[in-house]
Amino acid sequence: MKKVWEVYPLRVAFASIPAALIVSALAITLLPPSVSFWVSGAVSAFSAFLFVAYAWGRHAGGLLVAPAIALLFCMNIFPLLWSFGLSFFHYRANRLAPPRFAGLHYYEKVLTDPVVWDRLQVTAQLVVLTVSLQMIVGFLLAMLFAKQFPLRRVLLILVLTPMMLSFVAVGAFFRYYYEPTFGLLSQAVRVFTGEPYVLLQSTAGAIAGIVFADAWMWSPFVMLLVLAGLVSVPKYLYEAASIDRISHWRRFWNITFPYVRSLLMLALLFRTIEAFKLFDVVFLLTEGGPGTSTETIAVYVYRVSFQYFKTSESAALAYILLFTVIVLTNLYLYFANQRNRT
Amino acid sequence: MKHVNTLKAVAGGTAAVAVLSAGLMSAAPAYAEDVVLRMAVPDWPPTRIMKDLFDKSYKAKSGNNVTLEPDFIPWPDYYTRLSGSLTSGEKRYSMAVSDSQWLGAFIEGGYYQKLNDAIDADPELQKIMESLNPALVDAYSTYPHKSKNYYGFPQMPDVLVAYYRTDVFCDAGEAAAFKAKYDAALPCTPEEMNNADWDMVQKFGEFFGRKKGENLSGKALDDDFYGIAYQAGKGYDFSTMQIASMIWQHGGDIWDETKAPTGKAEGVVNSPEAVAGFERYLSLLQYMPPVVKTGTMDIFKQDELFREGKVAYMINWIGFAESSIDAKTSKVSDKVDFAMAAGLKESDGSINRTYNIGGQPFVLMTWNDETTNTEALEFVKWWLSAETQVAFAKAGGQSGLKSVYEDASYNDFRPWNHAFGASIGNQKDIWHIPEFFELLVQQQAEFDKAITGQQDAKSALDAIAKFQEELLQETGHIE
Numbered sequence: 001m002k003k004v005w006e007v008y009p010l011r012v013a014f015a016s017i018p019a020a021l022i023v024s025a026l027a028i029t030l031l032p033p034s035v036s037f038w039v040s041g042a043v044s045a046f047s048a049f050l051f052v053a054y055a056w057g058r059h060a061g062g063l064l065v066a067p068a069i070a071l072l073f074c075m076n077i078f079p080l081l082w083s084f085g086l087s088f089f090h091y092r093a094n095r096l097a098p099p100r101f102a103g104l105h106y107y108e109k110v111l112t113d114p115v116v117w118d119r120l121q122v123t124a125q126l127v128v129l130t131v132s133l134q135m136i137v138g139f140l141l142a143m144l145f146a147k148q149f150p151l152r153r154v155l156l157i158l159v160l161t162p163m164m165l166s167f168v169a170v171g172a173f174f175r176y177y178y179e180p181t182f183g184l185l186s187q188a189v190r191v192f193t194g195e196p197y198v199l200l201q202s203t204a205g206a207i208a209g210i211v212f213a214d215a216w217m218w219s220p221f222v223m224l225l226v227l228a229g230l231v232s233v234p235k236y237l238y239e240a241a242s243i244d245r246i247s248h249w250r251r252f253w254n255i256t257f258p259y260v261r262s263l264l265m266l267a268l269l270f271r272t273i274e275a276f277k278l279f280d281v282v283f284l285l286t287e288g289g290p291g292t293s294t295e296t297i298a299v300y301v302y303r304v305s306f307q308y309f310k311t312s313e314s315a316a317l318a319y320i321l322l323f324t325v326i327v328l329t330n331l332y333l334y335f336a337n338q339r340n341r342t
Numbered sequence: 343m344k345h346v347n348t349l350k351a352v353a354g355g356t357a358a359v360a361v362l363s364a365g366l367m368s369a370a371p372a373y374a375e376d377v378v379l380r381m382a383v384p385d386w387p388p389t390r391i392m393k394d395l396f397d398k399s400y401k402a403k404s405g406n407n408v409t410l411e412p413d414f415i416p417w418p419d420y421y422t423r424l425s426g427s428l429t430s431g432e433k434r435y436s437m438a439v440s441d442s443q444w445l446g447a448f449i450e451g452g453y454y455q456k457l458n459d460a461i462d463a464d465p466e467l468q469k470i471m472e473s474l475n476p477a478l479v480d481a482y483s484t485y486p487h488k489s490k491n492y493y494g495f496p497q498m499p500d501v502l503v504a505y506y507r508t509d510v511f512c513d514a515g516e517a518a519a520f521k522a523k524y525d526a527a528l529p530c531t532p533e534e535m536n537n538a539d540w541d542m543v544q545k546f547g548e549f550f551g552r553k554k555g556e557n558l559s560g561k562a563l564d565d566d567f568y569g570i571a572y573q574a575g576k577g578y579d580f581s582t583m584q585i586a587s588m589i590w591q592h593g594g595d596i597w598d599e600t601k602a603p604t605g606k607a608e609g610v611v612n613s614p615e616a617v618a619g620f621e622r623y624l625s626l627l628q629y630m631p632p633v634v635k636t637g638t639m640d641i642f643k644q645d646e647l648f649r650e651g652k653v654a655y656m657i658n659w660i661g662f663a664e665s666s667i668d669a670k671t672s673k674v675s676d677k678v679d680f681a682m683a684a685g686l687k688e689s690d691g692s693i694n695r696t697y698n699i700g701g702q703p704f705v706l707m708t709w710n711d712e713t714t715n716t717e718a719l720e721f722v723k724w725w726l727s728a729e730t731q732v733a734f735a736k737a738g739g740q741s742g743l744k745s746v747y748e749d750a751s752y753n754d755f756r757p758w759n760h761a762f763g764a765s766i767g768n769q770k771d772i773w774h775i776p777e778f779f780e781l782l783v784q785q786q787a788e789f790d791k792a793i794t795g796q797q798d799a800k801s802a803l804d805a806i807a808k809f810q811e812e813l814l815q816e817t818g819h820i821e
Contacts, residue, residue: 093429094776096452180632181566181652194553196566200636201794289576289637291791306422307779309429309447 013050020047087315094309106316116317118292119300126210126282126296127275133215134271135264138222142260145223146230160224162217171284174213178285203293206286210294213281218274222267229260265336272332273325297321375406377717381704382424382438385414387664388498389439391737392725399733400724408717418577428453436710437718439497439702443579445485447776448705449493455706457483457492460719467719470495470726470743478742481771482703487599494703495722496742498661501769502583502683502697503761505648505666506535506655509677510550513559520549532760535681539693540622543655543684546570547629550654569629571647572657575640576790579772579782583698584657585623585789586772590696591686592619597781597810599773603821607810612803620799622686624792637790649673657683659700663758664738680758682765699769701740735759742766777817784809 005012024040031039048070055063087106089099110116145156162170180186180196189197199205233256241251279298282288288295301321305314383389393412402408413435415423421444427434428448440448448454461467471479471492478499483492510516512530520528524545529535538546547569552558554566573580586596594616597607610616631647633639639647645662647653649672669675685695706718724730731741735755740762741747753760773781785806792802814820 094425094447094451175638178636180636181647182650186632196632198632198635200638203796206636286636286638287576288787289790290794291796292787293796295787303783306425307783308777309425309779 009050009054013047013054016047016050020044083315084319086312087319089312091312092309093305093311099312102312106313107320110313110317110320116297116300119295119297122293122295123276123278123297126207126214126278126294127272129207130211130214130218130275130278131268131271133211134219134222135268137215137219138267139226139264141219141223142226142230145227160220163220165217167217167280168284170213170217171281174209174216174281175285178209200286201290203290206290206294210278210282210285213285214275214278217281218271222271225263225267226260229263230256233259262336265332269329269332272328276321276325276328375404377402377406377408377713379408379410379437379714379718379721380435381410381412382420382427382435383412383414383497384417384420384439384702386417386661388661388734388739389414391734391739392497395730395733395737396721399730400721402717402720404717404720406713406717408721410721421578433707433709435707436714437704437706437721440494440705441702442481442494442699442771443774443778443782445493445705446774446778449485450776453707454493455708455710455715457494457706458490460715461492464719464723466723470723473744474726474742475499475744475747475766477699477767477769478701481699481769482701485774486602487771487774494705495726496701497704497725498701499740499742499762499766500659500661500700500702501762501765502587502657502700503660503663503758503765504535504538504655504657504681504683505663506679506681507651507653507674507677508679509559509674510654511535515560516558520545523549529681532679532681535679536761536764537693538681538684539687540626540684541687543570544626544629546655547626551629565652568631568647568653570626570655571630571634571639571644571653572626573639573641573644574627574630574634574637574793575643576637576786576793577640579786580640581789581793582772582782582785583700585620586770587697588623588686589616589619590770591694592616592622594619596772597814599775599819602814602819606820607814608807611807611810612800616803617800620792620803624799627793635794637794660740660758660762661700663756667757678757680761682761695765695768696770697765697768699771701742775817775819777813777819780813781810 020040020043023043024036027036027039030036052063052066055066086099088102088104090102090105091097091099141159145152145159165173177183178185178199180198185199186197189195199209237255238251241255246254277298278296279302282294282296282299283302286294288299297317301314301317304310304317383392389412393410396410400408400410421441424438424440424444425448428451440454445454449456457467461471471483474496478496479492480488482496482499483494485491485493508530511528517528517530520526526542526545527534529538529542550558550567550569552563552567554563556563558567573584575581589596592615594613595610596616597611598605627634630639631652633643633647641658641662644653644656644658645666648656648658649666651673663680665671666678667675672678682695683697685693688694704722706715710718725734726743728743728746731743731746732752735741735746735752738756740759741752746752747759747763747766752763772778775781788797788802788805788809791797792799797805811820
């Protein structure tokens with residue numbers, strides 16, 4: 001007589017999941033943490049082993065990607081879900097007190113907190129400014145590099161360099177660049193005015209400094225995407241246009257732009273999401289100052305989670321941000337599709 | 343099927359290795375006497391010197407083979423890295439050098455070990471505690487602040503002192519011009535500089551602020567030069583340390599945790615005396631290098647400006663002094679001297695020099711096993727023995743043992759040591775409660791607005807008082 005395992009190996013493997021969950025739950029409630037950790041680990045491992053045993057010889061391909069998926073789950077998906085769970089509990093990572101259920105308390109707190117709204121406004125300001133600047137500069141650069149000229153390749157590499165640098169290096173570099181005593185900017189202005197130039201002393205100056213640094217780093221990225229669109233425009237369209245003596249403006253608007261539009265939308269999407277999370281440059285250049293006038297929501301989340309250790313509150317805030325970014329992304333995609341249809 | 347065979351081979355190989363190594367591990371004899379003291383430390387001279395001294399001269403009395411393994415972590419990341427390690431539960435460290443303000447947060451978290459039992463059981467430790475300067479014991483060891491619960495021992499005590507340029511202050515031409523302008527003598531020796539109060543410092547600022555091309559000590563300047571500098575940075579506590587000092591000197595106070603739960607923040611933090619102290623602080627910023635206007639002149643920036651030869655007089659921690667007299671790191675290495683930091687002249691002519699304490703204690707962790715803990719305490723006793731402390735001071739560190747820093751020879755070890763012993767008694771500390779980081783971040787942001795000229799002293803302190811009153815009521819520190 002054949003055993004269940006030999007007849008329905010997959011069913012047994014699947015059945016082991018709820019069994020493992022029940023055993024883990026019991027272990028966590030009944031046993032001390034140091035023991036329950038290993039018990040849950042062992043039953044999960046056993047469940048995983050059943051799947052591996054089933055797949056052995058049957059699905060070699062699936063088995064080969066399994067480690068990558070397992071790693072993704074452990075390092076990425078699980079912490080994500082765990083922190084989502086924590087946002088519904090009273091919990092501080094630097095205390096030994098176990099989590100207590102809090103319901104939607106932290107979501108309510110975060111959404112009604114004037115500080116959060118203030119930081120969101122700062123972020124919105126920076127996003128609008130830095131993304132528009134990047135789009136314009138990136139587009140112009142792409143127009144330039146779409147043409148052939150001497151040393152084009154060398155210059156292209158140079159222009160692309162900033163986006164390959166690390167954020168921290170760029171932050172440190174601009175900190176010195178703007179520094180009034182030793183900095184290049186101040187030295188250059190001083191040639192004309194005789195006075196050291198202190199860019200970061202006002203809110204407007206600090207915002208300008210951050211926007212410039214971020215745009216310096218990321219305009220090349222926009223350029224790269226737009227350039228791909230520009231070089232894909234068929235030459236014959238331009239030839240036809242010049243036979244018809246179409247003006248430069250209309251040529252751009254009717255031939256060039258439709259080819260780069262979708263890529264521009266993509267660049268806009270990427271850059272908006274990234275700019276929304278702006279942290280490194282701000283933290284290194286101004287620490288959110290003067291006062292809190294450049295403290296972005298990302299810097300604020302960092303403070304709440306790692307300086308104040310309000311773990312639940314920061315988790316709730318982070319999920320609201322994630323939600324915002326997802327909504328923004330979908331809006332973009334919706335409009336992009338609308339346009340493509342018309 | 344080839345893939346599967348390979349897989350089997352790999353799995354078999356891995357299993358064989360695992361079995362083999364498990365066998366080796368269990369077969370290895372257990373050396374119970376190997377003890378590693380793994381310690382989280384900030385990366386700077388006082389901890390580097392400690393490691394050197396340990397490796398050169400430490401012999402455990404127990405006969406165990408004790409090694410000290412510090413993780414040197416850069417200062418700006420230190421809090422994040424240490425708190426990350428502690429809260430993750432990895433239990434990596436058996437000891438750590440901790441800023442005194444973190445005591446509350448990490449004691450409440452259950453990480454730092456209470457040392458009362460160990461001290462009560464050990465006459466040698468009792469003797470050490472008695473011979474330490476009481477200001478150090480209060481700030482580095484007690485939680486709640488100034489209670490009888492002990493958690494730490496001084497690793498390196500630090501105070502704010504004045505660094506000044508002798509080529510500028512001791513120049514005859516400059517002295518004559520100063521005399522002519524203010525009808526006052528320009529201090530040159532440390533004794534004279536010890537008498538400088540804030541009015542005098544304001545004069546230094548005004549007098550030594552020179553443009554490129556103007557003369558300084560008879561030579562034309564190739565760059566702008568500035569009279570004074572002290573900390574005014576938004577990061578961490580890089581303005582609070584100086585501002586709290588100024589507020590105390592002017593008779594004001596911060597929210598005092600020892601008066602909880604009846605002590606208020608409103609009316610104390612923004613009292614007229616506190617406002618006067620903060621206004622005095624702000625009034626001197628105009629004489630400092632222009633980076634001060636951006637709110638990024640932290641202790642590191644000040645130190646850099648001074649070593650680059652841009653500043654005549656600076657107030658900073660002793661921890662930076664070694665690099666300012668080293669020709670490899672300082673352009674002014676041969677023309678620096680040190681004095682007590684300036685204070686407020688009282689009506690009787692004395693100078694009020696209440697300052698915020700610097701330096702750090704070390705702490706022991708709650709999860710240490712008995713052997714590690716015993717060895718850690720033995721290490722502490724070795725570190726705080728007069729012999730080690732003298733060696734530490736000779737190498738550029740500071741000692742909190744009265745017998746060491748009060749000895750006349752102590753002042754000869756380093757040119758700033760005379761200022762240390764004289765200043766240590768005037769030290770106070772800010773808060774140690776678990777919410778200290780929230781208090782600090784909000785306060786630093788409000789100070790920063792005032793430093794960058796966006797609001798005046800009164801509105802900054804009003805905003806701080808209001809925030810603290812609310813937060814501290816919420817957390818039960820104020821009734």
